[in-house]
Amino acid sequence: MADETYTGSFYCVKCKEHRDATGKVTVNAKGTRMAKSKCSVCGTNLTKFLPRS
Template identity: 50%
Template sequence: MAESYSGEAYCVKCKEKREFTGEVKVSDSGRRMAQGICPVCGTKLNRILGKA
């Protein structure tokens, strides 16, 4: 079961912070990253979270 995340991230295309919901993924180095989609323009949003 994938962990979900709800919060805000900076959209590079809109140049504003946007509220989004998405999945939490863990990289090889142990960093957690939330990935979702901008509700306005549809661009992929990423937010770096703390270590797992």
């Protein structure tokens, strides 16, 4: 299965601002889809929960 990526708005808790970024989509044991990326400004890890498709 090919890696899925998500491009869109992530919220950086450190900057307290939204960042447009591209991240890798992961699925946990409960089937929750999350995209993970990094803030382009401060380097903090960004996580966004994605709705089920």
